[in-house]
Amino acid sequence: MKEIESKHERQVDELRSAKDSIQRAHDKLAADLQRTEEQLAKEKDETARLKATISSQSAAFLTLEGDHSALKAKLQRTEETLAARETTIEQLQNEVKDNKALIAALEQKIREEESMRRRLHNTIQELKGNIRVFCRVRPPMGAELAKGKSVEESMSHMKLPTGMDGKEIELFQTTESADGSKSVVKSYPFTFDNVFPVHVRQEQVFEEISQLVQSALDGYPVCIFAYGQTGSGKTYTMEGPNNPDSTSMGMIPRAVQQIFATAEQLKEKGWVYTMEGQFVEIYNESIHDLLGNGDLSKKHDIKHLAGNKTIITDVKTVVLDTPEKMTSLLKTAGQNRAVGATLCNERSSRSHSVFTLRLSGRNTATEEVSDGVLNLIDLAGSERLAQSGATGERLKETQAINKSLASLGDVIAALSSNKDGHIPYRNSKLTYLLQNSLGGNSKTLMFVNISPSPESFQETLCSLRFATKVNACHIGTARRVAK
Numbered sequence: 001m002k003e004i005e006s007k008h009e010r011q012v013d014e015l016r017s018a019k020d021s022i023q024r025a026h027d028k029l030a031a032d033l034q035r036t037e038e039q040l041a042k043e044k045d046e047t048a049r050l051k052a053t054i055s056s057q058s059a060a061f062l063t064l065e066g067d068h069s070a071l072k073a074k075l076q077r078t079e080e081t082l083a084a085r086e087t088t089i090e091q092l093q094n095e096v097k098d099n100k101a102l103i104a105a106l107e108q109k110i111r112e113e114e115s116m117r118r119r120l121h122n123t124i125q126e127l128k129g130n131i132r133v134f135c136r137v138r139p140p141m142g143a144e145l146a147k148g149k150s151v152e153e154s155m156s157h158m159k160l161p162t163g164m165d166g167k168e169i170e171l172f173q174t175t176e177s178a179d180g181s182k183s184v185v186k187s188y189p190f191t192f193d194n195v196f197p198v199h200v201r202q203e204q205v206f207e208e209i210s211q212l213v214q215s216a217l218d219g220y221p222v223c224i225f226a227y228g229q230t231g232s233g234k235t236y237t238m239e240g241p242n243n244p245d246s247t248s249m250g251m252i253p254r255a256v257q258q259i260f261a262t263a264e265q266l267k268e269k270g271w272v273y274t275m276e277g278q279f280v281e282i283y284n285e286s287i288h289d290l291l292g293n294g295d296l297s298k299k300h301d302i303k304h305l306a307g308n309k310t311i312i313t314d315v316k317t318v319v320l321d322t323p324e325k326m327t328s329l330l331k332t333a334g335q336n337r338a339v340g341a342t343l344c345n346e347r348s349s350r351s352h353s354v355f356t357l358r359l360s361g362r363n364t365a366t367e368e369v370s371d372g373v374l375n376l377i378d379l380a381g382s383e384r385l386a387q388s389g390a391t392g393e394r395l396k397e398t399q400a401i402n403k404s405l406a407s408l409g410d411v412i413a414a415l416s417s418n419k420d421g422h423i424p425y426r427n428s429k430l431t432y433l434l435q436n437s438l439g440g441n442s443k444t445l446m447f448v449n450i451s452p453s454p455e456s457f458q459e460t461l462c463s464l465r466f467a468t469k470v471n472a473c474h475i476g477t478a479r480r481v482a483k
């Protein structure tokens with residue numbers, strides 16, 4: 001029994017041990033199963049995520065494929081456009097080549113026509129005469145306008161043209177009878193190249209002289225004088241009133257403006273210009289630099305160099321490369337003259353002012369060179385000695401003025417009558433200074449400025465007589481300084 005019991009117990013133990021090992025195997029399998037299930041769940045998630053990625057990427061792929069086709073089409077169009085443009089460029093290059101040839105031919109033609117224009121312009125100027133005289137009457141002002149009378153009534157002692165193209169002026173000498181009525185005793189008719197009545201504007205006067213300014217650019221020496229008694233409008237004509245504006249500015253600033261504008265146009269024709277300005281006054285036969293530092297004691301000499309060039313020693317020369325420089329040059333000259341005026345009463349009336357503009361042109365295409373000079377001269381008041389009642393310093397001034405004005409008349413007369421003989425340039429500083437700008441090689445214009453006042457009758461008569469003498473002169477053919 002005991003043996004059976006022990007056998008049974010062994011069997012129970014064996015069974016228990018078998019059960020435990022089965023239990024352990026079961027537990028292990030259960031744990032493995034759980035891990036496998038977890039792994040499976042993860043794999044499922046990963047599969048789902050990968051599926052989503054694949055679906056979104058295939059959508060992106062489709063879009064990219066669409067874009068690619070669009071770009072391909074665009075590239076093809078661009079290539080076509082490029083090809084078309086290359087054809088156009090080739091055509092344009094051919095056209096440019098043709099146009100360059102055309103431009104070169106036209107430029108050549110322009111140069112030839114410019115030379116022709118210069119020749120024709122000069123012929124016209126010669127036909128008009130190398131000395132011309134324009135008479136200008138200034139409007140009556142202030143007390144000159146008799147009370148209640150019109151401009152015409154205040155100037156009944158003279159007959160003037162009504163329009164721009166008149167050439168005649170007539171002065172009437174009258175006597176007044178006891179009852180106050182006036183009767184004409186004598187009339188004095190004069191004829192000039194142009195007579196400007198009082199209402200003529202600066203711009204209209206300039207139109208008449210602009211051709212001469214052109215001649216200076218073309219290489220000729222040109223002199224434009226303003227002659228007349230004090231207060232007759234010489235400075236107004238040449239420079240304008242004090243602080244002039246674009247309407248009232250005178251011949252000097254207008255000439256410079258025209259020169260700048262024309263020089264600009266001439267660039268197209270191959271011409272490059274440089275301009276230099278000088279401004280001096282001749283007072284009591286001494287030269288003063290109006291662009292200098294106001295030192296009136298400085299001595300200046302006139303020198304004539306080879307090639308018809310005249311220089312004045314130690315005077316300031318301003319390169320005029322902008323119109324503004326011209327404005328400041330006139331301002332400096334005005335200030336220097338004002339300094340002189342305080343030292344010597346009414347200095348500007350008692351001195352000649354000479355503005356000289358040198359115009360050097362070079363044609364880069366033809367290598368032609370032209371050297372023109374434009375002198376604009378505001379002469380001293382031409383009052384007669386007897387009338388002026390001057391004594392002392394004033395008498396000396398008046399004598400100097402009269403001498404130099406008479407010398408100017410003599411030089412012009414000698415140039416006209418005595419072509420190969422002696423010309424008395426040395427008789428005055430003014431004529432000596434202008435030696436190379438007066439004469440066979442030059443063009444001269446004289447403004448005779450007239451006061452409208454009946455009180456100035458005698459002075460007006462003298463001025464018109466002097467101008468008539470000048471107008472009767474014919475100076476030989478001008479030669480352009482061109483190399």
Ligand SMILES: Nc1ncnc2c1ncn2[C@@H]1O[C@H](COP(=O)(O)OP(=O)(O)OP(=O)(O)O)[C@@H](O)[C@H]1O
Pocket residue numbers: 137138139198228229230231232233234235236237240241242348349350380381449
């Ligand atoms: N055409 C004109 N229109 C309007 N005003 C003028 C004209 N001409 C001259 N005047 C005026 O007359 C006055 C005298 O002129 P201006 O000073 O030019 O004379 P002038 O002959 O130069 O005298 P001076 O010999 O003293 O220098 C000035 O006030 C000027 O502004």
